[in-house]
Amino acid sequence: MYNGCMLWLEKKYLSMVVSSLDMAKWKGDTTLNHRCLYCGDSSKNEFKARGYHFVIDQSYIYKCHNCGKSTSSIHFIKDHFPMIHKEYMREWLKEQGVKTRPQKMPSSNEFKFTPKKDIINKSNIMTVDNLKFLMKPCSEVPEAREYLQKREIPEVHYKDLWFTKTPQSLSMLSEKYKDRVLGNDPRIIIPFFSEDNQLIGLSGRAINDSPLRYMTMKFHDDVPLIFNLHKVDKSKTIYVTEGPLDSLFLPNAISVAGSDFSKIGDLKENAILVYDNEPRNTEILKKIDSVIASGFRVCVWNDRRVNDLKDINEMILNGLTSEEIVSIIDDCAFGGLSAKAKFMEYKKV
Numbered sequence: 001m002y003n004g005c006m007l008w009l010e011k012k013y014l015s016m017v018v019s020s021l022d023m024a025k026w027k028g029d030t031t032l033n034h035r036c037l038y039c040g041d042s043s044k045n046e047f048k049a050r051g052y053h054f055v056i057d058q059s060y061i062y063k064c065h066n067c068g069k070s071t072s073s074i075h076f077i078k079d080h081f082p083m084i085h086k087e088y089m090r091e092w093l094k095e096q097g098v099k100t101r102p103q104k105m106p107s108s109n110e111f112k113f114t115p116k117k118d119i120i121n122k123s124n125i126m127t128v129d130n131l132k133f134l135m136k137p138c139s140e141v142p143e144a145r146e147y148l149q150k151r152e153i154p155e156v157h158y159k160d161l162w163f164t165k166t167p168q169s170l171s172m173l174s175e176k177y178k179d180r181v182l183g184n185d186p187r188i189i190i191p192f193f194s195e196d197n198q199l200i201g202l203s204g205r206a207i208n209d210s211p212l213r214y215m216t217m218k219f220h221d222d223v224p225l226i227f228n229l230h231k232v233d234k235s236k237t238i239y240v241t242e243g244p245l246d247s248l249f250l251p252n253a254i255s256v257a258g259s260d261f262s263k264i265g266d267l268k269e270n271a272i273l274v275y276d277n278e279p280r281n282t283e284i285l286k287k288i289d290s291v292i293a294s295g296f297r298v299c300v301w302n303d304r305r306v307n308d309l310k311d312i313n314e315m316i317l318n319g320l321t322s323e324e325i326v327s328i329i330d331d332c333a334f335g336g337l338s339a340k341a342k343f344m345e346y347k348k349v
């Protein structure tokens, strides 16, 4: 069956319902904004309009920033304007070259129409599953797989990392980012979940040579972004790395996605902080000094096998195994006065 881009047709039918939508406005060529028909938008403020139609992957998508409803725009039309939806289906079928009897929908036996899988966001909680219209798991995208393979990231993680060619479309995920420029560099998207499994942020690693290597989105200002926090066993040793991708090489590991380790204060007892191995980087040295002072255990790299290898990924690429790296970290983990002493020997400036 012919399956070309039907964007123009979707837009035509959206335009047909515009006059029936409260506060409807086209914003630019491809974004339509109006009061949400699913939630009524706001009972207090009749000027709130938080429903948006926008284009992703050659198709119109609907998303409400109030109730979180997200679905295809065609399904939106079906829900609220069933007669117009029937018209749409007729025209759509005609475009696909399917013959229809006049004024009558063909029975389902005559053709197979597979609508875009619906993305229903029941509880206003974003999960990776209902974001499938924005991103794909890296396991399913050849260029993403290739990037991860080059970095020798264990394949078990590919399905939990996401990929998009159009990060700009992610701006629709949150009111906070709706006017933000996120660009269109292809990126591996690393999702952050809270302990109760809510998606609280994203970090996108460019896989081209974009000068903006990382792009971070944080959906809740009061919840710190800690990668893999929802999966670790807090009763065991937790390895804490700077970069999320580095943490994927270690067991029971999290990442602070940066170098601010103060946000894992309540995990202090079982945590070993693993900074990049950069004994000449004064910024990092300052931070190591300060976390030692606040009572954390830190890996003070001291093993000939990792000399001049600046992070865990580089150690892997140089032939060390995860097991070897874990045993080096365990041997180099110190707290308190011994950490201070080891640190004095370590730093090269």
Ligand SMILES: [Zn+2]
Pocket (backbone or CB within 6 Å): 036, 037, 038, 039, 040, 041, 051, 064, 065, 066, 067, 068, 069
């Ligand atoms: Zn709504």
